[in-house]
Amino acid sequence: MPGTGGNGSVTRSTLRQQIADALRDEVLAGRLQAGREFTVKEIAEQYGVSATPVREALVDLSAQGLLEADQHRGFRVHEYSVADYRGIVEARSLVTNGMFHVLATDRSSHRDPDNPRVAAAVAGVRRRAEEAERAATAGDLTVLIGYDLRFWRELGALFGNPYLADFLHRLRVQSWVCAVQHLRRLPDLRGHLWARHTDLVDALMRRDLPTARQIIAANDTESVALIERLAAE
Missing domain, CATH: 1.20.120.530 (GntR ligand-binding domain-like)
Incomplete structure (x- = not known):
């Protein structure tokens, strides 16, 4: 999954988008179900990457309404009524x-x-x-x-x-x-x-x-x- 660009910022941006896309697909496929909680560390270990692009990807998904951020417990898949x-x-x-x-x-x-x-x-x-x-x-x-x-x-x-x-x-x-x-x-x-x-x-x-x-x-x-x-x- 890591980006291949020569520029570090470009590589991180690409990795951030790849992680966000992968997690969005997990939610849409029902493998990450509504209410599921996880931390930046768990996702970073799952994909074998550093915490920074993972945190940025999760913040992006939170801004899109797919996740909820909790300062003390990490992130949770948003539950829509x-x-x-x-x-x-x-x-x-x-x-x-x-x-x-x-x-x-x-x-x-x-x-x-x-x-x-x-x-x-x-x-x-x-x-x-x-x-x-x-x-x-x-x-x-x-x-x-x-x-x-x-x-x-x-x-x-x-x-x-x-x-x-x-x-x-x-x-x-x-x-x-x-x-x-x-x-x-x-x-x-x-x-x-x-x-x-x-x-x-x-x-x-x-x-x-x-x-x-x-x-x-x-x-x-x-x-x-x-x-x-x-x-x-």
């Missing part, structure tokens, strides 16, 4: 609706589907959408999360505002972290996971804003209902 999930989904919807409006109505060349560069980017987004749908249909949650996050990252890049894209990515990671603790209890996830990524891409490329919003609204309603039911059980 169902109310948290509803709030995250609502915030996510507000961001995507605004983004969809711009994508559907802005005629500038850097968002025009007929622009060769935009068309190539859209093709990449669509490939990600197809992979996400295959994983959802198969009930493979780990693979779905990976492709779903990449799908929204690349779709957000089409919007052209990196700050908004980063905020949406953060919300989607948080919503998955919250959902995972409940979804992992289902023995078979087939039929429970959202699989309309390509429908959404097609609607946006047609500039069909009502359909795009309907697709997202239906997904939000179904996902919140599912998490509420699983939490109640």
Whole structure:
């Protein structure tokens, strides 16, 4: 895992990001469960690195809402409530609706589907959408999360505002972290996971804003209902 850059600060920054990514994946996979506590020393020993990049990575994840820092006990995986999930989904919807409006109505060349560069980017987004749908249909949650996050990252890049894209990515990671603790209890996830990524891409490329919003609204309603039911059980 150690970085390979010649500059020490670059190497440490790279290692910090690698550790943060690895721990985020552990949380999303359900291997680091909500409420799990650990120290900087434990993680440093696990990955065979010094404490400094580990501490920086854990602080980063705390800022993203995935961990909670305790001055005396180290860090703990954040426990999201169902109310948290509803709030995250609502915030996510507000961001995507605004983004969809711009994508559907802005005629500038850097968002025009007929622009060769935009068309190539859209093709990449669509490939990600197809992979996400295959994983959802198969009930493979780990693979779905990976492709779903990449799908929204690349779709957000089409919007052209990196700050908004980063905020949406953060919300989607948080919503998955919250959902995972409940979804992992289902023995078979087939039929429970959202699989309309390509429908959404097609609607946006047609500039069909009502359909795009309907697709997202239906997904939000179904996902919140599912998490509420699983939490109640």
